[in-house]
Amino acid sequence: MEESTINSSILGTKEYWENLYQQEINNYLDHSDPGEIWFGKGLTMKMVKWIKSKSSQLLPDDGDQIKILDLGCGNGHLLYSLYQQGYTDLTGLDYADKSIKLVNQMASDLGIVNNLKTYVADVLTLYKSNLIPERIKFNLIIDKGTFDAICLNPDLDLNQVKSDYLATLEAILFKGRSFFMIASCNWTKDELINMFTKSSQSFLSLYDEIETPQFSFGGSKGNNVTCLIFQRLS
Numbered sequence: 001m002e003e004s005t006i007n008s009s010i011l012g013t014k015e016y017w018e019n020l021y022q023q024e025i026n027n028y029l030d031h032s033d034p035g036e037i038w039f040g041k042g043l044t045m046k047m048v049k050w051i052k053s054k055s056s057q058l059l060p061d062d063g064d065q066i067k068i069l070d071l072g073c074g075n076g077h078l079l080y081s082l083y084q085q086g087y088t089d090l091t092g093l094d095y096a097d098k099s100i101k102l103v104n105q106m107a108s109d110l111g112i113v114n115n116l117k118t119y120v121a122d123v124l125t126l127y128k129s130n131l132i133p134e135r136i137k138f139n140l141i142i143d144k145g146t147f148d149a150i151c152l153n154p155d156l157d158l159n160q161v162k163s164d165y166l167a168t169l170e171a172i173l174f175k176g177r178s179f180f181m182i183a184s185c186n187w188t189k190d191e192l193i194n195m196f197t198k199s200s201q202s203f204l205s206l207y208d209e210i211e212t213p214q215f216s217f218g219g220s221k222g223n224n225v226t227c228l229i230f231q232r233l234s
């Protein structure tokens with residue numbers, strides 16, 4: 001498998017996100033500002049629309065509700081959008097305490113606390129902890145910009161990051177028909193496919209892609225955000 005690298009940035013530090021969400025809490029309390037929509041409203045809407053359009057495929061075999069986890073949920077915008085579309089078994093997880101504080105505050109104000117569980121947890125160590133009860137598995141796990149942020153951490157070894165991230169996905173993704181959706185601006189489609197389907201640890205296959213705007217530069221074409229959906233194989 002071809003080795004991919006990425007430059008580190010302040011966006012890879014927990015301190016950065018804690019400060020950002022403290023600012024978002026202040027803005028929310030001061031003038032009800034719901035905060036920044038990472039990758040924009042358009043992509044978020046497309047992701048929600050895709051989920052709606054595939055609802056019958058995503059539905060668990062026992063006919064129960066689709067359990068959705070937003071990995072690195074930030075200000076929770078995606079979770080609220082899903083709730084508005086009728087999804088009521090939602091979980092948000094983030095390692096920034098302030099993110100979860102903001103999500104809980106908004107959930108309480110919107111009256112949706114019974115439909116939304118939240119956890120302060122690090123994606124990279126989640127598989128080793130018993131924070132999420134063993135019996136809770138998700139039918140759909142979504143990552144919008146979180147894997148990007150994690151890979152920018154200057155102190156982490158990228159191979160270890162990929163391995164820990166996959167271990168967490170494997171531990172909490174329902175065994176059977178279940179899906180992982182990722183939106184990334186730091187990794188290309190080929191790199192994401194390599195990382196998530198071609199490592200020895202891998203248990204996913206590419207299922208679908210959400211079209212994102214293309215840009216042309218210097219004669220070559222590319223997408224500034226890639227959004228892929230993988231299905232669990234075993």
Ligand SMILES: C[S@@+](CC[C@H](N)C(=O)[O-])C[C@H]1O[C@@H](n2cnc3c(N)ncnc32)[C@H](O)[C@@H]1O
Nearest residue numbers: 017038072073074095096122123144145146149
């Ligand atoms: C680019 S933001 C995206 C936030 C959210 N998904 C959205 O679309 O608005 C990245 C998020 O990942 C979270 N994050 C970064 N590293 C993490 C880790 N190791 N475990 C859990 N969350 C992490 C950050 O706190 C931040 O909320």
